[in-house]
Amino acid sequence: MKKLVLLLGSIVLLTALAACGGGADGSTEEANGDNRVLRAGSTAQSYPNGYEEDGKLVGYDVEVLEKVAENLGYEVEWVTTDFSGLMGQLETGRIDTVANFVAVTEERSEAYHFSVPYAYAGATIVTHEDNDFTDLEQFKGRTVSGVLGSNNIKNLEEFDPEIETRTYETRDGAMNDAINNRVDGYVNSRSALIAEIELGDLPLKFVGDPFVYEDISFPFQQNEEGEALRDEFNEEIENLREDGTLREISEKYFAGEDISVQE
Secondary structure (H helix, E strand, C coil), rough: HHHHHHHHHHHHHHHHHHHHCCCCCCEEECCCCEEEEEEECCCCEECCCEEEEEEEEHHHHHHHHHHHHHHHHEEEEEEEEEEEHHHHHHHCCCCCCCCCCEEHHHHHHHHHEEECCCCCCEEEEEEECCCCCCHHHHHHCEEEEECCHHHHHHHHHHHHHCCEEEEEECCCCCCEHHCCCCCEEEEEEHHHHHHHHHHHHHCCCEEEEEEEEEEEEEEEECHHHHHHHHHHHHHHHHHHHCCCCHHHHHHCCCCCCCCCCCC
């Protein structure tokens, strides 16, 4: 009889523990199912898209994602590392999406489900204001810095193979070498450069017009869960565009410029 009582008690305990456990896919949910967790990635070093301020992660991409997540009933769990690491974690399912100004490309579209765009970016080059560059043609045979794994570097190499590129783990490294004339130019999105130059009163100037324009979207895994999450995001992004929220967030971070619409 005692053995039977102990056996029944063990079964009850195991059942209770199983009910409190997380999902098989590693996602975190409260036992009552009311609180869903969205694991999102950011470099936390990309001003003004995602960066740390007073110990808190802020920025345009961060705020847009958190607003979407809030409206959809998700609690955001942030994961920070370098850009290539973020995309690797997305591929393996360790995070659900990346909020780091990810440009939509044909190659990436084969690997991920992408949301509708929440921003549009024009890639361009800046140089030290004392330099005499006035045209992109002048960068042939010269060195331009950019972030490792970013699409800006790839687009620049396709735009003009005669321009030498040098990659860095962070934007700060790439930009500082341009400021200190260790490279001839620095490539990034026009909107990000406007914000960076204004924030730091940097001695940089734009050279020519953007050489390519791209859609900026949230990527998700190419599976049923990723597709469902993308569909949820699509509807909410359009809602935020229609009610003016995207524009307000953009103007807050990009010196009054609305990057949520195409130029």
